[in-house]
Amino acid sequence: MSSTFTTTTIKTTTTSSIRKRRTKVLLGHLYEYVALTYNFVCALILSRKRITKKIPKLNTDMQYYKGKTLILDLDETLVHSVRLGSESSFKEVSPSVIRKKVEVQCDKQSLLYEVYKRPHVDFFLKTISQWYKVVIYTASMAEYADPVIDWLDQDNNVISQRFFRQSCVLRNGNFLKDLTLAEEDLCKVCLVDNSPIAFDMYKENGIALPTWISNPNDESLLDLLPFLDALRFTADVRSVLRLQHKLT
């Protein structure tokens, strides 16, 4: 009886000590797990802080180009047109110049124009439309200019806005262009025009381009691209354009 009691007591003691040891081991693992998780989370937070510090905030200089507007004149800047049957229509133009006949309905009359594209105009428009909001502002009537602009922007994804003669300001017989119709903030807008009178109201926003009639080797639009590429990064386009006016 005594021996059975002793054996049972030993067994109970052994089982209890095994349980204690298991619990100790488990608690040890649990402690390790908690410590590892804590270290991992701390390391993650620190690395994130470091990454955030490493990535610079969006360069404010780069933000300037966003939202800039480039206004383009139409006639003798991007195209040249002659009314068929008129004296000027008999002047020969190189076959390499791209052309299209455009029918214009004006005062219940149908007029036929031959419109010539300035060399490189398609490439020019496609390129600048990636840099600027592109607007056409012409002193021509909408009846003529609208179909011409449609031809220049056949996919309808280059030119954002159009302004015609009725949006011009008539002063001393000249049609001036009110740039604020396209962009109220004059820091962000410039006008490319073959006629400097057109930007008389906002001289510091104007970029003069040589008049184009028919020269098939004209590269003025290509020549302008590096300048426009740089201009979009300025905080105020006038700070650069006013220097240009002083130099000329």
Ligand SMILES: [Mg+2]
């Ligand atoms: Mg013009």
